[in-house]
Amino acid sequence: xxxxxxxxxxxxxxxxxxxxxxxxxxxxxxxxxxxxxxxxxxxxxxxxxxxxxxxxxxxxxxxxxxxxxxxxxxxxxxxxxxxxxxxxxxxxxxxxxxxxxxxxxxxxxxxxxxxxxxxxxxxxxxxxxxxxxxxxxxxxxxxxxxxxxxxxxxxxxxxxxxxxxxxxxxxxxxxxxxxxxxxxxxxxxxxxxxxxxxxxxxxxxxxxxxxxxxxxxxxxxxxxxxxxxxx
Numbered sequence: 001x002x003x004x005x006x007x008x009x010x011x012x013x014x015x016x017x018x019x020x021x022x023x024x025x026x027x028x029x030x031x032x033x034x035x036x037x038x039x040x041x042x043x044x045x046x047x048x049x050x051x052x053x054x055x056x057x058x059x060x061x062x063x064x065x066x067x068x069x070x071x072x073x074x075x076x077x078x079x080x081x082x083x084x085x086x087x088x089x090x091x092x093x094x095x096x097x098x099x100x101x102x103x104x105x106x107x108x109x110x111x112x113x114x115x116x117x118x119x120x121x122x123x124x125x126x127x128x129x130x131x132x133x134x135x136x137x138x139x140x141x142x143x144x145x146x147x148x149x150x151x152x153x154x155x156x157x158x159x160x161x162x163x164x165x166x167x168x169x170x171x172x173x174x175x176x177x178x179x180x181x182x183x184x185x186x187x188x189x190x191x192x193x194x195x196x197x198x199x200x201x202x203x204x205x206x207x208x209x210x211x212x213x214x215x216x217x218x219x220x221x222x223x224x225x226x227x228x229x230x231x
Contacts, residue, residue, distance in 0.1 A: 137179025
């Protein structure tokens, strides 16, 4: 009896392994076919790639110029009004980036036939979950930082008196960047879009390089200089 149970257990384990290998192989083949179907000549794809870069490039260049030359403050009369204008421009640019992302997805193969794996119920549910979490990261980050804190008010001379440590900053560093990326990936999953997945990865790379790499270092420099002046 024990030998029969052991025999059946071995068969079950071997069958399980074979099914997992078959599923993995099928997923690899499916992914290769999905990404090979991408049309790299489509203009909307490269417009989306460009707008992803444009957003952090714009806010870093304009904000650094403001810190050094006070161009917008001189134009609008006060640093608060200048920061509000800057915030609105960054927000509008972000909306355009999101729009171009969706256009790029719709101009490429998408849907269950384009990438069946992304249309699986469990994967779709995962897309909803990460989009919800990402939206929470972005919303509560903005709530904690305020408009000036969210849109680089420190570059305009509007410095925060203390570091924000509540949710989601107590969960992850740079929650706005990661949250935004999660929303992009969630959208890509909703559309079952191969190019959407790649563009989401591109968003994360750009945020880490331009947003975190350049912005964080310069922001630390601003507060360091402010402390030296008050010392």
